[in-house]
Amino acid sequence: ASPIPKAKPLKNTKEAEFTAEIVNEFVDKAIEVLSKSNVNKKRIAEGKQAANAILLRDASLGLPDVEPIEKKFGIRFCFVTEMPVERGIAKLLKMREIKFESAKKGIERYKELAKIVNKNTRDCDFVYVHIKGPDEPGHAGDPKKKRDILKAIDDGFFSKLKLDDIRICVTCDHATPCVLKAHSSDPVPVIIGKVRNGDNLLFDENIDSNGSLGIFNGNELISKILHADEAIK
DSSP: SSSSSSOOOSSSHHHHHHHHHHHHHHHHHHHHHHHHHHHHHHHHHTOOOOOOOOOOOOOOOOOOOOOOOOEEEEOOEEESOOHHHHHHHHHHHHHOOOOOOOOOHOOOOOOHHHHHHHHHHHSEEEEEEOOTTTTHHHHTTTHHHHHHHHHHHHHHHHGOOOOOOHHHHHHHOOBBBBBTTBBBBBOOEEEEEEEOTTTTOOOHHHHHHTSSSOOOGGGHHHHHHHHHHHHHH
């Protein structure tokens, strides 16, 4: 028997019953496949926990009707991300994808990422780059590893960007405090500005809390980036 409670239709309709049936079928099939997985057999032999199920969440009735981001702001948007959720959102907004594949890890991988971003800044007015790295040690409650990953991103990615005449924004989509090992609703730091290669800047939550931007909603971010010079003046 499945250790996961069965999905039940919330409404007495054929559509709701069909959705619940499909969810239950998928969950049961996933448990069956994972129970025979060679990867799991290896993990168990190494004394590790097996991945024994897949949980579903955040189902939707369809794609939302949103205005293409280039139409809204009148400039060319590109994106680079390794995560499917961010890729899906970017594609929904009709951003242009910059393909990035690298077998390298750590700082060398971030250097490759910087190289491909530098290559595309002439063709794109706005390049969105999503880096997953620091989130995972946050969930693991490992502040030292989180620090090391942030340093690798700084040394491998940011230090290799060609920043002359480029306005840069550094922020995150949520906080993942190591003490919680989970996402939190804390405000996240944001820095926006023009930087020249070689400039030495310090950026952290303490400095950011006293900055000129104040606290604002996430849907205001792109406008603030595009009009940063006016805000500074």
